[in-house]
Amino acid sequence: MADEKDVMRARDISQVSAKQRVGKVLFHILVYAFLIIMALIILFPFYWMIISSMKTYEEYIRSVPTLWPHEINVIANYSNAFSQASLSRLFLNTLYVGVVSTLLSLVITVLSAFAFARLEFKGKNALFAALLATMMIPGELFTITNYQTVTVFGWMNTYTVLIVPFLVSVFYIYLLRQNFLQIPNELYLAAKVDGTSDIKYLWKVMIPLSLPTLISITILKMMGAWNSYIWPRLVTKDDHSLITNGLRNAFTANDGTTNYPVQMAAVAIVSFPLFLVFVFLRKYIMKGVSRSGIKG
Amino acid sequence: MVDSKHQWKAWIYLLPALVLILVFTVWPIINTVRLAFLENYNMMTALKGAKFNINFNNFIKVVQYPGFKSCLLNTVLLCILTVPISTVLALLIAVALNSIKGLQKFLQTVFFLPYVTNSIAIGMVFAAMFNMVGNAYGTQNEIIVTAGIINNIIEFFGGTRVNWINVGSSYLANMTVMVIYIVWNALPFKILILLGGLQSINKQYYDAAKIDGTRKGRILTRITVPLLSPMLAYVIITGFIGGFKEYTSIVGIFGEKLGPADDAGRLNTMVGYIYDSLAGKHQGRASAAALILFGIILVVTLINLRVSKKRVHY
Numbered sequence: 246m247a248d249e250k251d252v253m254r255a256r257d258i259s260q261v262s263a264k265q266r267v268g269k270v271l272f273h274i275l276v277y278a279f280l281i282i283m284a285l286i287i288l289f290p291f292y293w294m295i296i297s298s299m300k301t302y303e304e305y306i307r308s309v310p311t312l313w314p315h316e317i318n319v320i321a322n323y324s325n326a327f328s329q330a331s332l333s334r335l336f337l338n339t340l341y342v343g344v345v346s347t348l349l350s351l352v353i354t355v356l357s358a359f360a361f362a363r364l365e366f367k368g369k370n371a372l373f374a375a376l377l378a379t380m381m382i383p384g385e386l387f388t389i390t391n392y393q394t395v396t397v398f399g400w401m402n403t404y405t406v407l408i409v410p411f412l413v414s415v416f417y418i419y420l421l422r423q424n425f426l427q428i429p430n431e432l433y434l435a436a437k438v439d440g441t442s443d444i445k446y447l448w449k450v451m452i453p454l455s456l457p458t459l460i461s462i463t464i465l466k467m468m469g470a471w472n473s474y475i476w477p478r479l480v481t482k483d484d485h486s487l488i489t490n491g492l493r494n495a496f497t498a499n500d501g502t503t504n505y506p507v508q509m510a511a512v513a514i515v516s517f518p519l520f521l522v523f524v525f526l527r528k529y530i531m532k533g534v535s536r537s538g539i540k541g
Numbered sequence: 542m543v544d545s546k547h548q549w550k551a552w553i554y555l556l557p558a559l560v561l562i563l564v565f566t567v568w569p570i571i572n573t574v575r576l577a578f579l580e581n582y583n584m585m586t587a588l589k590g591a592k593f594n595i596n597f598n599n600f601i602k603v604v605q606y607p608g609f610k611s612c613l614l615n616t617v618l619l620c621i622l623t624v625p626i627s628t629v630l631a632l633l634i635a636v637a638l639n640s641i642k643g644l645q646k647f648l649q650t651v652f653f654l655p656y657v658t659n660s661i662a663i664g665m666v667f668a669a670m671f672n673m674v675g676n677a678y679g680t681q682n683e684i685i686v687t688a689g690i691i692n693n694i695i696e697f698f699g700g701t702r703v704n705w706i707n708v709g710s711s712y713l714a715n716m717t718v719m720v721i722y723i724v725w726n727a728l729p730f731k732i733l734i735l736l737g738g739l740q741s742i743n744k745q746y747y748d749a750a751k752i753d754g755t756r757k758g759r760i761l762t763r764i765t766v767p768l769l770s771p772m773l774a775y776v777i778i779t780g781f782i783g784g785f786k787e788y789t790s791i792v793g794i795f796g797e798k799l800g801p802a803d804d805a806g807r808l809n810t811m812v813g814y815i816y817d818s819l820a821g822k823h824q825g826r827a828s829a830a831a832l833i834l835f836g837i838i839l840v841v842t843l844i845n846l847r848v849s850k851k852r853v854h855y
Contacts, residue, residue, distance in 0.1 A: 386831045411565075512666055
């Protein structure tokens with residue numbers, strides 16, 4: 246009798262574990278299915294942008310859509326996109342504003358982060374806390390007065406108006422200060438004993454050691470110029486505006502019809518540099534982003 | 542260490558940053574509050590030496606303005622719809638990503654892709670996907686050349702097509718498109734933060750649960766979510782702050798008319814209202830609206846912090 250019971254129990258156990266194994270496999274399949282479906286939803290707009298930008302208008306408006314262009318019309322669409330939205334001018338504007346504001350911003354950020362991390366002065370902590378507090382205020386609140394300030398300064402429709410108001414970012418100063426603080430103070434004191442000047446120490450020791458953070462700041466700042474829309478629309482006209490401004494309305498004719506393939510070509514042109522940044526510099530963006538939640 | 546020579550040097554290093562912050566951050570805070578209480582303030586007349594009464598009339602004008610209610614409603618609706626949906630979806634994706642080995646790095650890269658995009662540009666792609674090309678929608682003379690890829694997909698699965706964003710589209714359809722786009726856009730940041738949090742959870746908790754034979758659903762609600770609660774609180778709070786400032790995503794989908802062609806401004810938001818007032822040279826009213834927005838964000842953030850203090854387990 247006892248033997249029979251044992252055998253039955255053994256069989257039960259093996260059945261249970263077989264069931265568990267099937268369940269586990271099924272669960273894994275479900276997890277993968279969920280992830281792959283979500284990934285396809287994420288990727289679909291990019292796919293649609295690229296294939297639409299390659300179609301002719303006639304093919305685009307077919308009632309049964311084609312999933313891959315039958316007739317490839319890439320060159321005409323992309324060159325039309327460039328000329329219709331004067332993208333080359335806007336691209337140069339954006340590049341100029343992006344590069345100049347990034348360089349100046351890096352200098353200002355390095356100097357102030359150094360002061361907050363290494364130098365001693367009265368009211369340092371209070372000043373730093375006050376700067377951090379300004380990060381909580383929504384940017385729209387600044388825009389109203391800044392609009393007025395730049396009008397009084399006579400900066401309307403210049404490159405200066407796109408660069409100067411945004412040179413200082415408290416968040417970047419904070420990020421770099423944290424990085425500077427990790428560098429042992431002994432290095433600084435040793436350099437002082439050797440008679441090295443602060444600037445030389447900063448250039449030879451601090452900057453090389455915090456290069457990853459500086460790269461993160463550079464990428465985020467450049468992406469900011471590339472994606473900024475509201476401020477340039479407020480303070481510039483066509484000849485000084487940035488790339489995103491040229492995008493939205495350039496492809497709709499007076500009768501309201503839109504040449505979608507050309508529009509999608511322009512969108513692809515604007516997205517392409519961002520895509521390159523994503524492929525090659527992803528880890529720096531992820532590092533910067535995971536500490537901020539600020540886009541651009 | 543603190544001698545006068547050092548002090549002097551530190552201020553030199555800080556000088557460029559401090560000057561810019563004083564002009565473009567500190568002065569705006571003071572001045573915007575001032576303008577909000579100057580009745581009908583307008584920069585051009587102010588420069589000519591006009592005087593303005595000090596009172597609450599700007600705030601009253603903002604609240605009484607016919608478009609204000611719909612701006613506030615749109616903003617609040619978009620917030621309370623997109624924040625929970627994107628948080629739950631991001632949590633599920635992050636947990637799923639964390640539980641697999643093969644393809645993990647690849648899928649993680651795919652899910653981060655929408656972060657590095659231009660929200661106007663990709664909004665235009667979404668608009669093209671939902672857009673119908675044709676004429677006289679919803680009438681007897683309706684001509685539809687192409688219903689758009691999303692409607693094609695819906696019809697492929699046996700559904701009926703919807704007028705999402707064209708002339709004659711409903712508010713519900715417009716909002717659905719906005720919610721889909723904003724959630725799509727909000728996922729990568731949330732997944733990044735939550736996955737980072739998941740990877741730092743001590744594996745011992747899961748081993749203990751496995752020995753006890755705990756079900757997977759229970760592991761998620763009793764171990765993962767509580768241990769992840771600081772990160773969840775963080776993405777929810779930043780999600781609400783971002784949600785209340787929603788504007789460019791709407792320009793991306795609907796263009797600068799901020800609504801379907803027959804009902805411009807239907808989807809305008811609080812930030813859009815501030816910029817409209819500013820473009821109309823009503824700086825006083827714009828300032829009052831900006832202060833109202835700041836007040837709303839502050840209150841919502843404080844509520845969030847209060848709730849998370851009770852719920853967050855460190």
